[in-house]
Amino acid sequence: MLEQLLIFTRGGLLLWTCQELANSLKGSPVNALIRSCLLEERAGDSSFQYDAAGAAYTLKWRFHNELGLVFVAVYQRILHLLYVDELLDKVLQEFSLVYSPRRTEFHDFDDTFRQLLKETEANSQQKRGVGQQNPRKVIEGKRQVGHIEGKGTKSAGRKSSGQTLGGDDEADGDADGKAKVFGNGKSNGKIGNGVSVRNANGNSLSGSSSDDDSIMSKNSHETAFDVSKLKLRNSKVHGKKGVNPLEAQKPSSKEDVGKKKQTKKNRVWGDAPPPSKLDFTEPRDEAGQEGPDVVPIVTDQGLSLMDKDEEDDGDFEVDLEEDSAKEIGDGEKKVPTKKGWFSSLVQSVAGKAALEKADLEPALKVLKDRLMTKNVAADIAEKLCDSVAASLLGKKQGSFTRISSTVQAAMEEALLRILTPKRSVDILRDVHQAKEQGRPYVIVFVGVNGVGKSTNLAKVAYWLVQHDVSVMMAACDTFRSGAVEQLRTHARRLQIPIFEKGYEKDPAMVAKEAIREAVRTQQDVVLVDTAGRMQDNEPLMRALSKLINLNEPDLVLFVGEALVGNDGVDQLTKFNQKLVDLSTTGSPRLIDGILLTKFDTIDDKVGAALSMVYVSGVPVMFVGCGQTYTDLKKLNVKSIVKSLLV
Amino acid sequence: MAADAEEEQVLLVSSLRQWDSWKQLQREEVALFSTFAVLFVTMVFFYVGKVLKRKVSNTILLVGLSDAGKTTLFYQLRDGSAHQGSVTSMEPNDDEFILHSESTKKVKIKPVHIVDVPGHARLRPKLDDFLPKTCGLVFVVDALDFMPHLRSAAEYLYEVLTKTVVARKKIPVLLACNKMDKITAHSTDFIRKQLEKEINKLRLTRSAISSADVTSEISLGVEGEPFKFSQCVNQVSTAEMSALNGQVEEVERFIREQVKP
DSSP, X not given: OEEEEEEEETTSBEEEEOSTTOOOOSSOHHHHHIIIIITTTOTTSSOEEEEXXXXXXXXXXXXXXXXXXXEEEEEEXXXXXXXXXXXXXXXHHHHHHHOOTTOOOOTTHHHHHHHHHHHHHHHHHHHXXXXXXXXXXXXXXXXXXXXXXXXXXXXXXXXXXXXXHTSHHHHHHHHSHHHHHHHHHHHHTTSOHHHHHHHHHHHHHHHHHHHTSOHHHHHHHOOOOOHHHHHHHHHHHHHHTTOOHHHHHHHHHHHHHHHHHHHHHHHHOTTSOOGGGOOOHHHHHHHHHHOTTHHHHHHHTHHHHHHHHHHHHHHHHHHHHHHHHHHHHHHHHHHHHHOOHHHHHHHHHHOOSSOOHHHHHHHHHXXXXXXXXXXXXXXXXXXXXXXXXXXHTTOOOOTXXXXXXXXXXXXXXXXXXXXXXXXXXXXHHHHHHHHHTTSOEEEEEEOSTTSOHHHHHHHHHHHHHHTTOOEEEEEEOOSSTTHHHHHHHHHHHHTOOEEOOOSSSOHHHHHHHHHHHHHXXXXXXXXXXXXXXXXXXXXXXXXHHHHHHHHOOSEEEXXXXXXOSHHHHHHHHHHHHHHHHTOOSSSOOOOOEEEEEOGGGSTXXXXXXXXXXXXXXXXXXXXXXXXXXXXEEOOOHHHHHHXXXX | OHHHHHHHHHHHHHHHHHHHHSOHHHHHHHHHHHHHHHHHHHXXXXXXXXXXXXXXXXXXXXXXXXXXXXXXXXXXXXHSSOTTOBOOOSSOEEEEEOOGGGTTOSSOOOOEEEEXXXXXXXXXXXXXXXXXXXXXXXXXXXXXXXXXXXXXXXXXXXXXXXXXXXXXXXXXXXXXXXXXXXXXXXXXXXXXXXXHHHHHHHHHHSSOSOOSSOOOOOOOSOTXXXXXXXXXXXXXXXXXXXXXXXXXXXXXXXXHHHSOO
């Protein structure tokens, strides 16, 4: 079941939650969604997974950008609710009709929502019911037999409970034309328990009347389920309601799809009775019509039939609207090519009513290409554009603005948001805190070969020394020849103690001893240099994971070249992934920050910074931009954004 | 602009007539002169417009960490109710209104423009958009869950206090300790002292990296002395409140001190 459905403004005010589904959510999935998904420019995704103690939720959302509303549905992950998307769309549509900015209470929306929920649930059941009719009937048939063999009243009671749950009983009901009316009636009258009980009674009675003949013999003389009949019936049902043939065709075409599925499903049910026994509905249906007891039920359910009528009409309206919307969309797509400059001028003066996907498409494409020429990884540029599109769709465009500038402004905001660090990048503050606790602050530099780990380690050391922090280097690159000597040279030039154990030693142990040494000599910071390794090199990655897990450094800095394009993303994700996979503890240490090197060589192709930050969610702590010790900078977010969009 | 164009035209016409009567030599001189005249008139227009447009700002910003209670405070001030609660804000709440507690008064009151700036770190750059026209800052602190967020709160406060605009315009800051109705909430004194201590440490470590990013170097407090809020150029006061229960009188008083009714 749906756990919760919330409607809130982008400002954060809750406008409406479903009172009936007042299940207390464990943890705060909605806040988690906003913080780690919507604000991280991942709004283009389709769903969000939330894990907390004792709860695993899936969240789906919709934006109404013109009104600034967010609709979020929360449900248990194990339930793959198929109707959530449809429900959200409908709720969005309905709620935007009643919304006004000054109102903050929407209690009258409760009824509308209840109706929408029922509609979509019934809809999805119907779809599923058609798709999986045969197998369901097997269960149903079996169950009924079981019930009837027991006591009639008991079976009725049990059945009614089944119906209030609205499970497969409904789907079963949908199967045959007559019972379809019942089925939907049931779903409507779910609240009124009495009705469903009576109805169930009727069903079980009809069942028992059919039970008079021996069940087994009936099973054998039943014919296999005929889909064409069902199609016919369905079209009849729809036809009764005076729906135009076009609409009637639509469901039947859906059922065609269902038919294909059905044949597939049949095979899956290996342990069920063979197909020839599958059809239990036909005789029951007939029996139901024969039995005199059934008549009052029909009258009793007259009202729900009306309801059903309405609901169906509602559905068709939606369908119609969707269709017409599509048509309009198609039309508009064609129109702009024909439109002259005059109409576009008029449009730019008057402002456009609401931005649509088609309007944004060209501007987004230009922007995406521009990002990619700036060395942003392709899929990240794509995701960003999706997210920006999601934030702009349906928004009113002001007069005297072009779409491209609107899109550009939105993208600028998004980029600024991504690159602004979530946590403080004030390492000195952390160092002082560690000092107060009487332990050294350990920074581990990791990265692929030749990106400049040792060089930038020396630069960081220089910067720390300048701020009155005592630093020690640990030469844990015991792999590449000359690495220790290189570091020793830096140490000598900077007058910094260095801890080294030569080559062919386990780097994890070297680091551990270095930290111990630092504690003994009361050094504030230990900078651990590691061997460069390709992200796919399993043994070396294992060694790194061991080093990090054993020594629990305060900061794991990923050193990456600003020159890389798509590969930078791969490196960072693989490093993180390996650290997770190869970790022995439950909570693995991941990369905490990025050091971007060779920043002076790339001119304005600063895309790597964006790619890396987006993919890892950690900030760029330092930027290396030259050959000397002083060439270490903080990332200037604003200038990066500017050069990305120029 | 139309007026300018007209004037330009008039001037051009007059200069044309002059051209006819005057000699060739004077022609260029006149053209130069008319150009300057037009430029001058335009600039005067712009300046006058700017002066007329400028009015006393009445913007109060609500800042603070996520989950401190800014949005709740905002709606409490506006509607006198927290409604059905709130979730993390994605956009600033921005409205101009008469405070709810004053809405019953008959006299005409000047409305207040209150902006609730989201506390999420990624949205903080938005603060810069509002600061230039701000006349008061309410820094909301969660007194209940204070210690775990002490550092980030102090960092944010430090950031706010060292903004050039805040220091130059001496924008008064109110430390509003929220959730004071809870028994385990920390006292305002404690919170103030802890924040002072943290900012004192931050003072040393910030202003560190050599970077182009540091555009404004405002040093807080007096060198060589432990930091106190009283050393700030702008007035920093503290207040108790409980946004959820509607105890926001002290905040309202602060707002009315900055924005006279």
